[in-house]
Amino acid sequence: MAEEVVLMKGNEAIAHAAIRIGVDGYFGYPITPQSEVLETLAEQKPWETTGMVVLQAESEVAAINMVYGGAGSGKMVMTSSSSPGVSLKQEGISYIAGAELPCLIVNVMRGGPGLGTIQPSQADYFQTTKGGGHGDYHLIALAPASVQEMADFVDLGFQLAFKYRNPAIILADGVIGQMMEKVVLPAPRPRRTDEEVIAQCPWATTGRKNGRKPNIITSLELDPAIMEQRNIHLQQKYAEIEANEVRYEELQCEDAEYLIVAFGSCARIAQKAMEHAREEGIKVGLFRPITLWPFPTKALRERASRIKGILTVELNSGQMIEDVRLAVECSIPVEHFGRLGGIVPDPDEVIEAIKEKLINK
Amino acid sequence: MKQEIIIAGFGGQGVLSMGKILAYSGLMEGKEVTWMPAYGPEQRGGTANVTVIVSDERISSPILSKYDTAIILNQPSLAKFEDKVKPGGVLIYDGYGIINPPTRKDIHIYRIDAMDEANERKMAKTFNMIVLGGLLKIRPVVSIESVVKALRKTLPERHHHLIPMNEEAIKIGMDIIKPV
Numbered sequence: 001m002a003e004e005v006v007l008m009k010g011n012e013a014i015a016h017a018a019i020r021i022g023v024d025g026y027f028g029y030p031i032t033p034q035s036e037v038l039e040t041l042a043e044q045k046p047w048e049t050t051g052m053v054v055l056q057a058e059s060e061v062a063a064i065n066m067v068y069g070g071a072g073s074g075k076m077v078m079t080s081s082s083s084p085g086v087s088l089k090q091e092g093i094s095y096i097a098g099a100e101l102p103c104l105i106v107n108v109m110r111g112g113p114g115l116g117t118i119q120p121s122q123a124d125y126f127q128t129t130k131g132g133g134h135g136d137y138h139l140i141a142l143a144p145a146s147v148q149e150m151a152d153f154v155d156l157g158f159q160l161a162f163k164y165r166n167p168a169i170i171l172a173d174g175v176i177g178q179m180m181e182k183v184v185l186p187a188p189r190p191r192r193t194d195e196e197v198i199a200q201c202p203w204a205t206t207g208r209k210n211g212r213k214p215n216i217i218t219s220l221e222l223d224p225a226i227m228e229q230r231n232i233h234l235q236q237k238y239a240e241i242e243a244n245e246v247r248y249e250e251l252q253c254e255d256a257e258y259l260i261v262a263f264g265s266c267a268r269i270a271q272k273a274m275e276h277a278r279e280e281g282i283k284v285g286l287f288r289p290i291t292l293w294p295f296p297t298k299a300l301r302e303r304a305s306r307i308k309g310i311l312t313v314e315l316n317s318g319q320m321i322e323d324v325r326l327a328v329e330c331s332i333p334v335e336h337f338g339r340l341g342g343i344v345p346d347p348d349e350v351i352e353a354i355k356e357k358l359i360n361k
Numbered sequence: 362m363k364q365e366i367i368i369a370g371f372g373g374q375g376v377l378s379m380g381k382i383l384a385y386s387g388l389m390e391g392k393e394v395t396w397m398p399a400y401g402p403e404q405r406g407g408t409a410n411v412t413v414i415v416s417d418e419r420i421s422s423p424i425l426s427k428y429d430t431a432i433i434l435n436q437p438s439l440a441k442f443e444d445k446v447k448p449g450g451v452l453i454y455d456g457y458g459i460i461n462p463p464t465r466k467d468i469h470i471y472r473i474d475a476m477d478e479a480n481e482r483k484m485a486k487t488f489n490m491i492v493l494g495g496l497l498k499i500r501p502v503v504s505i506e507s508v509v510k511a512l513r514k515t516l517p518e519r520h521h522h523l524i525p526m527n528e529e530a531i532k533i534g535m536d537i538i539k540p541v
Contacts, residue, residue, distance in 0.1 A: 005388065007384060007385055007388045007394065007396075032400075033400060117401075118400070118401065119400075119401055174400070175397065175423065175424070178397070178398060178400045179395055179396060179397040179398075179423050180381070180384060180394075180395070180396035180397075181394065181395050181396075181420075181423075182388060182393065182394060265423075265424075268421055268422045268423060268424075269422045269424055270422075271421035271422060272421040272422035272425070273422075275421060342401075344424055345424075346422075346424055346425060346426040347422055347424070347425065347426050348426035348427075349426075
């Protein structure tokens with residue numbers, strides 16, 4: 001049978017994908033521009049079909065702690081929100097990372113700081129990749145640039161989260177959440193049985209049987225010597241993730257003299273700018289990080305040795321540019337172009353920025 | 362084939378749903394489509410707009426600097442988008458909502474009195490489908506058959522009895538659109 005192609009918003013794709021891959025629980029609180037995730041789940045009523053729990057919590061803080069509890073029992077659990085709501089979740093996210101539990105968080109970013117605006121933004125890059133909560137931890141951060149990737153990254157996020165017992169985050173923005181595109185949803189598969197959860201997650205609090213040692217899930221350890229060992233273990237795990245899970249896409253980079261580095265919606269806008277620039281004879285390529293952490297440092301460094309300059313395009317005042325500069329070790333000029341506070345640039349603005357900041361400099 | 366279209370008017374005129382039907386119709390024909398709304402608070406009482414791209418090839422940006430076709434349903438939207446039609450492109454406007462018509466000479470301008478026609482025929486709710494008919498006459502991006510298929514797919518079954526009226530509205534739109 002041919003795959004069914006449907007037309008839907010990125011937010012809706014997240015919800016449908018979650019139901020289809022057998023997620024056990026969603027806990028959230030509405031906020032624009034991601035409210036369609038919870039709305040779609042409520043409309044689909046998966047509790048009547050797959051048995052998935054969908055709960056509108058009393059707050060974002062409650063939602064992330066429900067995720068903490070569900071994850072501790074080995075369940076596939078997730079939450080979603082937008083920037084101010086994700087700020088509220090940060091304490092819980094740090095605890096989940098500290099307790100080494102798998103879960104999926106979705107942030108459909110809007111303009112900030114503070115309550116900000118409901119329009120698209122990418123200003124939570126620092127929050128996502130450099131901590132957000134307290135302590136030495138990392139989230140596996142996936143940046144979708146299409147509705148198809150919104151659907152695909154739900155499954156990928158959970159796979160990585162369980163593989164490494166680490167929270168994963170989908171870092172999208174209002175453009176990707178609100179636009180409709182064609183999407184092929186993942187093939188439906190049943191939720192794992194209790195036996196399968198026990199087999200897959202021997203660390204989980206699934207009920208102690210047959211005299212096994214109790215599983216204790218906590219991020220608390222008052223003995224600093226043990227806490228240091230825990231931290232060292234976390235860092236070893238992060239090094240493994242950095243070695244194995246870097247993902248990125250390169251478009252027309254082979255002959256490029258200049259490179260745009262952009263993620264999410266900005267990568268789509270930059271792609272159009274690249275097409276127009278090439279019509280004018282300017283050889284531009286596009287490098288799109290798909291994992292923002294781990295960042296594709298090595299690949300970018302290799303590419304940088306063959307180009308004249310880089311423009312990062314972000315819906316912020318210059319955040320990913322720091323990782324780009326570190327990657328290329330200041331060997332070539334790296335400039336930034338961004339719009340702030342919910343304004344999304346059009347492709348012409350990006351072309352102008354390439355000319356002004358790189359070529360005619 | 363690639364058509365980059367902006368549809369702009371007041372919130373409540375059916376701008377977003379017209380774009381959605383167009384995008385769905387493209388999907389029915391196996392084309393690549395994107396539908397990108399301006400989802401801000403300006404939709405309440407101010408301008409609402411949606412960018413729809415229908416293409417044979419993979420679509421890069423859902424956000425555009427220039428458009429092949431602009432469908433303009435009120436004066437503020439004309440001010441915002443008249444300059445953004447590509448030279449040689451098409452601008453379609455509804456006579457009811459526009460007091461000062463477009464002035465560019467390097468684009469093809471069409472007028473459709475869809476609001477008047479809809480009110481006269483007591484078909485006010487099909488206003489946006491009359492406009493869509495006008496568009497499809499000038500830019501046959503998708504076939505009427507695909508639009509009907511899309512309506513059948515997107516409308517809940519209890520509204521399917523309205524499909525013939527919508528089909529009629531499209532045909533009216535095709536008849537009444539005029540070059541300026």
